[in-house]
Amino acid sequence: MSTQLLIERLEKWGWHHTANQIHGLLEDASKDNVPYSEFLDTILLNEIEKRESLALEKRIQKARLPYQKTIHDFDFSFQPSISEKRVSCRFIENGENVLLLGPPGVGKTHLSIAFTMEAIIKGYSAAFMRTDDFITECKKAEKAGLLNRVIKRWSRPHILVIDELGYFPFDELSANVLFQVISKRYDQRGALIITSNKSFVEWGKIFRDEVLATAILDRLLHHATTFNVKGNSYRLREKQKAGVTPV
Structure with a gap:
């Protein structure tokens, strides 16, 4: 031949x-x-x-991560409130949610991307969205008559990351869409990773509806691990190093 x-x-x-x-x-x-x-x-x-x-x-590429970071890139010595041993793909494999709470700049988004990258490397599909993009997409989908389609799309990946929950207030439409997505993923045991600068008691203000916030938290927390990320801001540390902000 x-x-x-x-x-x-x-x-x-x-x-x-x-x-x-x-x-x-x-x-x-x-x-x-x-x-x-x-x-x-x-x-x-x-x-x-x-x-x-x-x-x-x-x-x-499909995950649309804002940048690529791994667990090895995270400075655990700067954030001793987080144990490196707890940061594992095991949560995703078990269909558990991961909730990362803490003030701005402590590395919540980095950790969410690290979780996601580890899962992607192991063959899982993922989608990353900032909260403001989620709200905008809901409005666009409603105008185009495509709400059911986007709800299905956000329910499909093994992992859905919603970043910066708490910075942007939800309207009635986006709050209800999020509830539907969380409910579908809860039924399918699809993992959610959520970062937020607000404690759970403040989520009623985020969604402008205490009852809806309770229903969302009920589903999220049933199979979930919560990380309370404490400590100083990485961004503030970098500014201090550059001499922008006085120590």
Whole structure:
């Protein structure tokens, strides 16, 4: 069989990466007198690794994370209130929610992204949204008659991250949509990661409805781990280092 025919057959079955590499693979196998089984294993591993890499890139892209951070990037010495041992993908695997509470600048968003990145690497799908974007999307969807579609879309990923809950007040529409999304994810055991600068007792003000806030918290907290992130602000520390803010 000619190499060109082999390339055509590989491309026909979607093995484009192996097709592009086949000349080098054949040359190395011939030079090193590689056994057929080992050569086949090399080809298979080569294609699998490439497909897994592309799938990971696709999951990261679809998640729309504002930036990429891992647990190893987090300065636990600066925030001793958080134990590195507790920051694990185990919560996501068990379908539990993760609630990160604390004042601005203490690393809540970083931790939410770290949780999400760890889960994405393990093959889970994710979607990241800031609260103001969530509220805006609800208004746009209502005008376009697509509310049910966006509720389904936000209910689908293994992980949904809602960042900065508490900075932006919900209107009746967005509060009810959030309740529907949380309810659907609760039924499906889909994990939610929420960061907030407000304690749970203040959530009634966020949603402008104490009853709705209670219903939301009831579903969120049933299967959840809460992290109370305390300590100083990272952003303030960086400003102090730069001499912008006096120590």
